[in-house]
Amino acid sequence: MTQFFTAVLTSLSSGAIYALMSIALVLVWRSTRVVNFAQAGQAVLTTYIGYEVIQRTGSYWIALVAAIIGGAIIGAFIDRFFMRPIFKRVTSGPIVLIAPVVATLGLLGIIEAVIGVVWGLNNQSIEPPVSNAGFNVNGTVIAFSLFNAFVLGTVAIAMILLTLLFQKTNIGLALRASAYSPEISKLSGIRVDAVRTLGWAISGAAGGLAGMLYVPSTYLFPNAMDVLLVFGFIAAVIGGLESMVGAVVGAMVLGCAINFVATYISTALVFPTAFVVLILVLLVRPSGLFAGKKGRSA
Amino acid sequence: MNGLIVNNLTIDHGAIRAINNLSFIAPRGKLTAIIGSNGAGKTTLLRSLSGLKDVKNGSASWNGKSILNTRPENLARSGIMHVSDGKSVITELSVKDNLALAGLWRKDKKDVAAATVEVIELFPILGERIKQNAGSLSGGERQMLAIGRALIARPKLLLLDEPSLGLAPLVVEQIFQTIKSLTTKMDLTVVLVEQNAMGALKIADIGVVLNLGTVVAVDHAQTLLNDPAVRAAYLGI
Numbered sequence: 280m281t282q283f284f285t286a287v288l289t290s291l292s293s294g295a296i297y298a299l300m301s302i303a304l305v306l307v308w309r310s311t312r313v314v315n316f317a318q319a320g321q322a323v324l325t326t327y328i329g330y331e332v333i334q335r336t337g338s339y340w341i342a343l344v345a346a347i348i349g350g351a352i353i354g355a356f357i358d359r360f361f362m363r364p365i366f367k368r369v370t371s372g373p374i375v376l377i378a379p380v381v382a383t384l385g386l387l388g389i390i391e392a393v394i395g396v397v398w399g400l401n402n403q404s405i406e407p408p409v410s411n412a413g414f415n416v417n418g419t420v421i422a423f424s425l426f427n428a429f430v431l432g433t434v435a436i437a438m439i440l441l442t443l444l445f446q447k448t449n450i451g452l453a454l455r456a457s458a459y460s461p462e463i464s465k466l467s468g469i470r471v472d473a474v475r476t477l478g479w480a481i482s483g484a485a486g487g488l489a490g491m492l493y494v495p496s497t498y499l500f501p502n503a504m505d506v507l508l509v510f511g512f513i514a515a516v517i518g519g520l521e522s523m524v525g526a527v528v529g530a531m532v533l534g535c536a537i538n539f540v541a542t543y544i545s546t547a548l549v550f551p552t553a554f555v556v557l558i559l560v561l562l563v564r565p566s567g568l569f570a571g572k573k574g575r576s577a
Numbered sequence: 578m579n580g581l582i583v584n585n586l587t588i589d590h591g592a593i594r595a596i597n598n599l600s601f602i603a604p605r606g607k608l609t610a611i612i613g614s615n616g617a618g619k620t621t622l623l624r625s626l627s628g629l630k631d632v633k634n635g636s637a638s639w640n641g642k643s644i645l646n647t648r649p650e651n652l653a654r655s656g657i658m659h660v661s662d663g664k665s666v667i668t669e670l671s672v673k674d675n676l677a678l679a680g681l682w683r684k685d686k687k688d689v690a691a692a693t694v695e696v697i698e699l700f701p702i703l704g705e706r707i708k709q710n711a712g713s714l715s716g717g718e719r720q721m722l723a724i725g726r727a728l729i730a731r732p733k734l735l736l737l738d739e740p741s742l743g744l745a746p747l748v749v750e751q752i753f754q755t756i757k758s759l760t761t762k763m764d765l766t767v768v769l770v771e772q773n774a775m776g777a778l779k780i781a782d783i784g785v786v787l788n789l790g791t792v793v794a795v796d797h798a799q800t801l802l803n804d805p806a807v808r809a810a811y812l813g814i
Contacts, residue, residue: 449677455674456670464678
């Protein structure tokens with residue numbers, strides 16, 4: 280029984296981190312129609328920034344804020360000076376669909392290579408700000424720690440803030456409208472390009488937060504976030520790629536599948552499990568669990 | 578000269594010339610109907626005037642200021658609102674949010690609120706459906722919403738692309754009458770692009786007849802309505 284509850288808790292905690300990556304991907308997909316593979320690079324670069332801040336200040340909390348802000352700046356920068364010029368120049372032919380995605384893959388390679396040159400390929404570590412030792416329940420140490428609880432709480436707060444931003448503010452309305460119909464938004468006077476850059480910034484901040492919550496449980500190296508990119512992407516597809524709620528639910532489904540397999544069968548099956556879930560969803564409901572009844576028009 | 582002045586406009590769609598050396602004037606405060614059959618270049622013309630399409634040859638100005646190759650959002654903010662074809666509403670957003678879009682960037686929030694009240698007085702059905710998703714509206718209601726949204730920005734020049742398309746005759750009549758009354762009441766200049774030539778000319782001050790991307794006739798709308806050649810070619814009488 281304890282084992283079961285522990286598996287549920289760890290599922291939620293790791294699902295929460297997948298959810299951040301998933302939302303980061305969905306935000307960019309909705310506004311730009313690009314699966315941003317560079318997200319793993321952005322997130323890991325941002326986490327290295329956090330790492331450097333910790334080296335200098337000794338404070339995880341300052342590093343967390345720095346990573347979120349740094350992630351936002353990097354995201355905005357990539358959209359403004361990398362993606363936007365690509366969209367401007369590549370306007371016709373089949374390459375229109377491929378070029379932006381390939382560009383993000385290329386960017387991923389570049390960012391990770393540069394990180395390797397600057398920080399080396401060795402594992403670095405970020406100490407968790409609160410204890411990462413499992414709670415002691417009636418004499419048994421379970422695989423859920425105070426840090427896991429912190430992760431869960433932080434992501435929950437981030438989700439609430441994002442929901443409020445999107446549903447209750449004018450900026451949120453501009454973000455949604457620009458994603459649904461750039462043309463109607465422009466004709467209504469909304470600066471869609473700027474709004475899109477803001478979307479990339481929010482996405483980058485979510486990736487930075489994901490890195491700072493993920494790395495303390497493992498190590499920091501140039502490819503550290505690649506696996507999260509894969510899980511985040513699978514979660515986004517489960518959720519239908521369009522919906523932020525879908526992304527969170529998809530991440531939780533994936534978190535449960537992975538952790539239950541790891542707890543009850545074998546940790547060696549974690550990666551195959553993720554893909555089995557993906558393939559099952561694609562076979563049964565290819566538009567994702569949260570795609571609208573008739574899909575989206577734009 | 579105040580108003581919209583289009584001069585020698587030429588636009589290619591790939592290998593096809595959509596607009597060919599087109600010139601006309603839409604005087605300020607008047608309703609100008611641009612009629613012509615499908616493929617006459619009407620939609621392309623409006624898309625170039627609202628900044629959605631870049632233009633290499635020709636010029637267009639609004640009250641003396643050149644408007645070609647300008648970002649659509651900047652034109653919208655300067656009072657040129659284009660209601661594109663296809664009942665341009667965002668179906669995933671509520672009626673309220675659709676209306677709000679054209680007021681998001683406006684500094685005078687009091688006037689945005691006042692404009693919203695006016696639009697709902699103009700189209701009471703939008704008030705009844707204010708919380709519904711725009712996707713649940715009928716074609717006529719969507720057209721009212723699209724026009725209503727444009728009005729929230731307090732436009733000076735309204736570019737309307739085929740507002741009658743796919744609507745029942747009674748609804749078309751209502752929309753056309755609203756457009757006409759807007760022109761007089763709100764000091765609005767309207768350029769109305771229509772395949773429904775008869776309906777458009779009946780409410781318009783000026784008529785411009787397009788064929789194959791160029792102007793073949795310009796006159797007072799009433800005169801065009803009585804012109805035997807125009808009647809035969811475009812009004813099906």
